[in-house]
Amino acid sequence: MTAPILYCNRESGHSYKVALALRLMGVPYEQRPVDLNLPREQRSADFRAVSLFGEVPVYVDEDGLAVCQSNAILDYAARRYAKLDGRTPATRVRVREWLAWEANRLAMSFPHLRFSRRFTRADPVLEAWWAARMQSDFECLDRHLQGMPFLVGDAPTIADISCCGYLFWTGQADVDLAPWPAIIAWLERIRSLPGWSAPYDLLIASPPISAGTRT
Template sequence: MKLFGNSNSGHSYKVALFLQLSAIDYEYVHISLATDRAHRSDEFRHFAKFDEVPVLIHGDIVLSQSNAILLYLAQKLRRFEPMSEFGENEVRQWLFWEANRIGFSLSNLRHIRRLNLNQKDLEAYYERRTKDDLDRLNLEFSQNDKAFLISELPTIADIACCGYLFWAEQAKIDVDQWPAVYAWLTRIRTLPGWTEPSILMAERKP
């Protein structure tokens, strides 16, 4: 397997985390997002359907979009799958929710605050959405006595929804204020193989 990603991309981190937790060997190729799309490597541009990271290559299979990649990996490797048809539907709901909520709200809030962009209206909008997302996750774990989103075992729903939350400090969000979410992230951190983003997504020398 080969993964094209970026050290600041939570979407890339989600895929890398799945592979890390699954103890899967893969080649990681760092793509600089500061480089204009037209000047990124020919190999990346050949495979990247949307000119974005992450991109996963597995044999003849080439996939973009992090949650589509997670679905493929779970089904192909039989890892982090739900145990029932109901669970499969729940996983899909959380994947689509994450793409529209955390993967949008927190990622943009982090971008604005990490780069000190002067966009106060947008910053307030993304902060409000991010806090609403954390409220929703906190409610999920407060109402349901489950270790993870679907059951007592983690699935790709957890991997998708947790990705950007490990960068919450860079968005000036204190996850401690949502104790059930903080406890869930702590459980994820204790999974064998878990690695923090700054280490897992660091550019690797050939």
């Protein structure tokens, strides 16, 4: 067996949530940065060999199995290493419900808004749609977290890691979390977890994303 590999990019919240989960699980791995400025067909041969969709992140485990898509990687890691998962079959179902919600809702709003405001500006109508959808998503998340320490029960799971992935970058999109105090408190609890590290501290350097890039 060889050490696991995480193909990633320092500006990718999807990469960050996988890197953070592995760190909190205590799983050692090697990071290999991917230049997102390059067209997918021009990215490194070793990355293209394991990436089904040409996107980061991709996790290659100790046995050489490559897993793509961040929430699929989180699900796989939680099962493989028996950490950051629900404690019962019922709670594990709840965890995966949040993974599906994040992929369909949160990942379709704030990350795009941040990318537009930080890297490549989108059409104002589209940016306004992302902002409105983000507000609805944040309201849903905040409402659920009121009176709850984590998304599923009293311990962190991959559901929390999935949903928090981009939210340490709200300032980059000029988004103030003040209207959502339960989210602010939840993010502080995540920051307090042993082993937590901020995105730019955890992910190694990769080529900066250039203005005009569309990943």
